Amino acid sequence: MTSCDTEVPGMTTDRIEALTDGIFAVAMTLLVLNLKLPQGGALGVDADLLSLITGQSHLFSNYAISFLLAAVFWIQHHQQSHVIKRTYRTHIWLNILILMFVSLIPFSTSLISDYHDDWMASVFFGMNMFILGLLFYLNWYYATRNHRLVALNLDPQRIAVGKKRGAVTPIISLLAVTLALVDVRISSLAYFLIPVILFHPTFRYDPNASKER
Amino acid sequence: MTSCDTEVPGMTTDRIEALTDGIFAVAMTLLVLNLKLPQGGALGVDADLLSLITGQSHLFSNYAISFLLAAVFWIQHHQQSHVIKRTYRTHIWLNILILMFVSLIPFSTSLISDYHDDWMASVFFGMNMFILGLLFYLNWYYATRNHRLVALNLDPQRIAVGKKRGAVTPIISLLAVTLALVDVRISSLAYFLIPVILFHPTFRYDPNASKER
Amino acid sequence: MTSCDTEVPGMTTDRIEALTDGIFAVAMTLLVLNLKLPQGGALGVDADLLSLITGQSHLFSNYAISFLLAAVFWIQHHQQSHVIKRTYRTHIWLNILILMFVSLIPFSTSLISDYHDDWMASVFFGMNMFILGLLFYLNWYYATRNHRLVALNLDPQRIAVGKKRGAVTPIISLLAVTLALVDVRISSLAYFLIPVILFHPTFRYDPNASKER
Amino acid sequence: MTSCDTEVPGMTTDRIEALTDGIFAVAMTLLVLNLKLPQGGALGVDADLLSLITGQSHLFSNYAISFLLAAVFWIQHHQQSHVIKRTYRTHIWLNILILMFVSLIPFSTSLISDYHDDWMASVFFGMNMFILGLLFYLNWYYATRNHRLVALNLDPQRIAVGKKRGAVTPIISLLAVTLALVDVRISSLAYFLIPVILFHPTFRYDPNASKER
Numbered sequence: 001m002t003s004c005d006t007e008v009p010g011m012t013t014d015r016i017e018a019l020t021d022g023i024f025a026v027a028m029t030l031l032v033l034n035l036k037l038p039q040g041g042a043l044g045v046d047a048d049l050l051s052l053i054t055g056q057s058h059l060f061s062n063y064a065i066s067f068l069l070a071a072v073f074w075i076q077h078h079q080q081s082h083v084i085k086r087t088y089r090t091h092i093w094l095n096i097l098i099l100m101f102v103s104l105i106p107f108s109t110s111l112i113s114d115y116h117d118d119w120m121a122s123v124f125f126g127m128n129m130f131i132l133g134l135l136f137y138l139n140w141y142y143a144t145r146n147h148r149l150v151a152l153n154l155d156p157q158r159i160a161v162g163k164k165r166g167a168v169t170p171i172i173s174l175l176a177v178t179l180a181l182v183d184v185r186i187s188s189l190a191y192f193l194i195p196v197i198l199f200h201p202t203f204r205y206d207p208n209a210s211k212e213r
Numbered sequence: 214m215t216s217c218d219t220e221v222p223g224m225t226t227d228r229i230e231a232l233t234d235g236i237f238a239v240a241m242t243l244l245v246l247n248l249k250l251p252q253g254g255a256l257g258v259d260a261d262l263l264s265l266i267t268g269q270s271h272l273f274s275n276y277a278i279s280f281l282l283a284a285v286f287w288i289q290h291h292q293q294s295h296v297i298k299r300t301y302r303t304h305i306w307l308n309i310l311i312l313m314f315v316s317l318i319p320f321s322t323s324l325i326s327d328y329h330d331d332w333m334a335s336v337f338f339g340m341n342m343f344i345l346g347l348l349f350y351l352n353w354y355y356a357t358r359n360h361r362l363v364a365l366n367l368d369p370q371r372i373a374v375g376k377k378r379g380a381v382t383p384i385i386s387l388l389a390v391t392l393a394l395v396d397v398r399i400s401s402l403a404y405f406l407i408p409v410i411l412f413h414p415t416f417r418y419d420p421n422a423s424k425e426r
Numbered sequence: 427m428t429s430c431d432t433e434v435p436g437m438t439t440d441r442i443e444a445l446t447d448g449i450f451a452v453a454m455t456l457l458v459l460n461l462k463l464p465q466g467g468a469l470g471v472d473a474d475l476l477s478l479i480t481g482q483s484h485l486f487s488n489y490a491i492s493f494l495l496a497a498v499f500w501i502q503h504h505q506q507s508h509v510i511k512r513t514y515r516t517h518i519w520l521n522i523l524i525l526m527f528v529s530l531i532p533f534s535t536s537l538i539s540d541y542h543d544d545w546m547a548s549v550f551f552g553m554n555m556f557i558l559g560l561l562f563y564l565n566w567y568y569a570t571r572n573h574r575l576v577a578l579n580l581d582p583q584r585i586a587v588g589k590k591r592g593a594v595t596p597i598i599s600l601l602a603v604t605l606a607l608v609d610v611r612i613s614s615l616a617y618f619l620i621p622v623i624l625f626h627p628t629f630r631y632d633p634n635a636s637k638e639r
Numbered sequence: 640m641t642s643c644d645t646e647v648p649g650m651t652t653d654r655i656e657a658l659t660d661g662i663f664a665v666a667m668t669l670l671v672l673n674l675k676l677p678q679g680g681a682l683g684v685d686a687d688l689l690s691l692i693t694g695q696s697h698l699f700s701n702y703a704i705s706f707l708l709a710a711v712f713w714i715q716h717h718q719q720s721h722v723i724k725r726t727y728r729t730h731i732w733l734n735i736l737i738l739m740f741v742s743l744i745p746f747s748t749s750l751i752s753d754y755h756d757d758w759m760a761s762v763f764f765g766m767n768m769f770i771l772g773l774l775f776y777l778n779w780y781y782a783t784r785n786h787r788l789v790a791l792n793l794d795p796q797r798i799a800v801g802k803k804r805g806a807v808t809p810i811i812s813l814l815a816v817t818l819a820l821v822d823v824r825i826s827s828l829a830y831f832l833i834p835v836i837l838f839h840p841t842f843r844y845d846p847n848a849s850k851e852r
């Protein structure tokens with residue numbers, strides 16, 4: 001800790017959590033604005049709504065992928081903030097940056113919906129997720145380094161598992177970016193690896209395992 | 214409870230409630246964006262606003278129906294979360310799925326507003342409500358099964374009434390979907406049965422009745 | 427209190443306040459979406475932005491009027507909920523109705539902005555405010571009647587002042603509706619009476635005055 | 640304190656903070672709606688997405704500048720409200736005015752994005768930030784004057800630093816307005832001075848320095 005990086009007077013972690021819950025809630029709900037059917041069928045010629053919806057099925061899968069990825073990050077935020085007991089200047093601004101890229105998710109999702117054949121859209125979306133994952137990893141590294149913002153008796157096993165889990169999203173996002181350069185249609189499939197990996201026992205913190213050692 | 218389904222470190226029920234209140238608030242307020250009058254009358258020819266509004270009266274009834282259905286689900290959420298004392302992995306993701314379909318309500322409402330003569334729009338809207346109702350039912354079943362997430366002394370009468378009430382919305386939504394196939398104009402009327410049924414004494418939890426037994 | 431109107435299991439007043447704060451925050455911020463300049467000047471011909479903005483000055487005054495009226499209702503909500511200690515079924519649904527008309531404010535504001543010469547727009551806006559004011563009045567009447575939801579020792583002076591203050595907004599809104607039928611341009615001026623009246627000492631609760639009696 | 644400016648019955652500072660966190664969260668997330676690519680490339684001709692995005696790079700820098708400026712104000716709000724222990728009528732309405740101009744930020748940002756060559760857009764944006772900064776300054780001055788709303792033992796050094804920091808944003812915003820009249824392209828650069836100045840040790844409150852005296 002340098003003399004520049006100190007507690008900010010009047011800032012507490014529960015304030016950051018209130019803004020975080022708010023921005024996650026708004027960003028996740030704004031995703032619904034991307035579900036716009038082509039104007040052709042509206043107001044009059046409505047016999048084709050079924051084919052309109054099935055023809056735009058990628059809109060719904062993109063909605064689900066973005067919503068669930070945002071939920072993964074939201075859970076990660078609370079797992080981190082649960083053990084972070086105080087806040088420093090660097091920690092606050094890392095969190096502001098995180099929120100700036102959370103708030104960007106509806107735009108990234110609109111790109112992969114409007115330009116679903118364009119590799120650039122998938123790269124942009126993947127980079128959004130990569131940067132978010134990286135910022136979360138840095139946030140955890142910063143907070144736990146020398147127990148800077150966490151309790152001194154925090155289980156080292158928990159810190160290690162937090163790092164291992166935190167590496168999953170940025171690595172998978174880079175994989176999705178790479179896949180987009182090969183074939184844009186399979187890029188999104190990479191994200192399905194995230195729940196598979198995070199659910200695996202070696203990526204989960206087990207309080208009892210730690211106590212037994 | 215299998216070894217896979219455990220408490221998630223750092224997740225508490227009050228975090229889920231904060232995100233839930235946020236997403237409900239945004240989704241219910243975004244419904245107002247569906248109240249768009251046809252562009253023809255705007256900016257210049259405004260002599261017809263009264264006829265424009267009365268001609269679009271279905272927009273306002275759809276707004277009210279969606280807002281009140283969302284409110285029914287929001288009340289159900291708090292009745293459930295009031296007695297749910299802890300959270301497991303499955304419970305968190307059931308809640309994320311619930312929020313994903315809450316967030317979808319403004320889109321479903323836009324369908325029955327823009328395509329009000331199309332049975333498919335009413336089916337889509339009805340399926341949204343059916344899935345939401347089903348997820349809430351599963352959430353209650355999961356949480357109260359063997360008192361998994363609730364207090365051991367929770368009144369069994371309360372669990373039973375919760376199940377009975379939880380079955381109302383999905384069943385009525387299926388009825389609305391069926392009606393849409395018969396005559397799209399009467400589909401929405403089904404939802405008016407929900408308050409009637411839920412208000413009936415046999416569908417309400419009475420703490421005193423339980424104590425008397 | 428009839429046997430039908432009882433406490434709803436699992437509902438507490440702080441839940442209602444969380445949803446209320448959320449819906450007020452979203453509705454007040456969505457007002458900004460009505461600040462749309464005519465498309466003519468955008469993207470290219472931008473020499474006229476100053477005249478565009480001054481030509482659309484009614485957009486900004488409508489924004490301010492709606493934001494401040496919403497703030498008046500938000501303050502009223504917290505003044506009421508501060509002394510309301512429990513909640514009944516009727517009280518919850520009165521609050522849901524209140525939120526439904528709070529959420530409608532951005533649409534009513536868009537009407538008086540898009541159709542600023544049309545008396546019907548001002549009538550619609552005024553009726554929105556009238557219904558909101560009436561619901562708040564009913565909420566206070568319901569909660570304080572026989573001290574139904576408030577403490578038994580709540581100062582009667584406070585209940586009386588709450589009623590007197592609660593009558594101001596609906597009466598002034600009816601005045602604005604009437605003025606709209608006479609001359610639509612002066613309708614909005616009526617709302618400026620609200621702060622003047624509410625600020626007057628006879629419309630303010632003075633704890634000391636009550637103690638002295 | 641005059642007899643007109645008293646505590647408002649039923650209003651507490653935590654209510655104001657809840658609405659504030661909500662409006663900041665929505666306003667910061669609504670900034671994403673300004674990230675609209677020109678319609679030309681969408682739906683069909685999508686080979687040019689990369690050039691579309693790079694050609695609209697000012698949209699992304701405006702998004703970042705607005706988001707970070709809003710974050711600066713949000714932090715300032717919590718630094719102030721952390722020591723403000725009670726609320727008066729004037730304080731509430733100062734906060735409502737603050738929220739009205741926070742809620743305006745997405746519109747001001749849309750102006751500097753849609754009319755990026757027009758000095759008027761930068762002046763409007765700068766005036767939004769100037770008024771916000773001024774209202775925050777007034778809020779702090781009002782609350783700390785004769786320790787009106789703060790604890791009597793609040794460190795005078797903290798009050799002084801709060802004033803000094805509070806003067807930075809309005810002064811820099813006026814500089815940005817002035818620069819817009821000279822050359823609109825360099826106006827935004829002024830805002831980069833804000834973190835530089837606020838980070839400087841003479842603009843930071845040091846509890847220890849105060850204790851040593």
